[in-house]
Amino acid sequence: MGKAGYGTWKSPISSQITTETGVDLLILGVDGDPNFSDTVYWNEIHFDEKGRYVICSSDKSGNITYWTPPDFNARSTVHEYGGGDFFVYRGVVYFSNFKDQVLYKQTSPTATPEAVTDTSKAFRYTDGRFVPTKSRIYCIREDHEAIKHGASEAVNTVVAINPATKTQSVLVKGADFYSSPSVSSDGRKIAWTQWVHPNMPWDSTEIWAAELSDSGDAIVEGTAHKVCRSYTFVLLYGYF
Known part of the structure; x- marks a missing residue:
């Protein structure tokens, strides 16, 4: 040897x-x-x-x-x-x-x-699901078009996509990160999680819910609300 x-x-x-x-x-x-x-x-x-x-x-x-x-x-x-x-x-x-x-x-x-999305836009998608009652795809969109218009980084939002027309509607914006958009079986409500810098998702994540419009392309005004108060432990998985 x-x-x-x-x-x-x-x-x-x-x-x-x-x-x-x-x-x-x-x-x-x-x-x-x-x-x-x-x-x-x-x-x-x-x-x-x-x-x-x-x-x-x-x-x-x-x-x-x-x-x-x-x-x-x-x-x-x-x-x-x-x-x-x-x-x-x-x-x-x-x-x-x-x-x-x-x-x-x-x-x-x-x-x-x-x-099913515009090939000319600098968008990225994740965490999607198709909702038959609205004929829409609900997912997280990372918008790199914003950088072309002066933003320092990509903008994350929750969007509804009409796969037949490739049109998109921004439902939720403002937080730094989003995940897990989920629509109720009757298509009337949507829930999601979000967090902001400098937090990581295991430090401080908020759960929000809102009512969807009849078309599914918008949040009904005044219905978006935080489901649980800050520092409430709900569920933690996948970060060990």
Whole structure:
């Protein structure tokens, strides 16, 4: 057996070996419609494709399907580190594409993804869900267009997207960060979490709720309110 000084031993396991093959599993999710809940979805990092993100699904028989076409990469870059890359409703997969950060929908594993947001805007999207009672997508939008107009950093908001027309409506703004927009089953109310600098989400996060307009494109004036008072412990997960 060879000998070497401390810190100089040549390992046979290189960084190239550990990153050029294999996959890493990321987000796990199910269809937003309970009637389609027999299929599980997740995102994989394919190291042999330069880290491309691929959405996969498995039915109750264990049959695995790969959704993301080779020229797409299902990866959001919101806050640079990403997350919340995709969501599913009634068998339709919606995802952020890494190259252009446009939100796409894919109706089947063999279908070509179709853009549901404007391809000319410097927007990024995460944490989405489709609400059938409003025919809208509710998600977090990170607006880099604002930097072009003098802002020092991107602006985060909660938005409603009409996928048929690609129009967007800002529902909530003003805080530095938002997450987890959730709409009631009847489509009448929306809740979300928010926090501001210098806090991290585990330091001081607020839960807010409001009523949605009939169209789903606005908050009913005067209905937005904080659900719990400051420093109330509600639930903490994923930060350990």
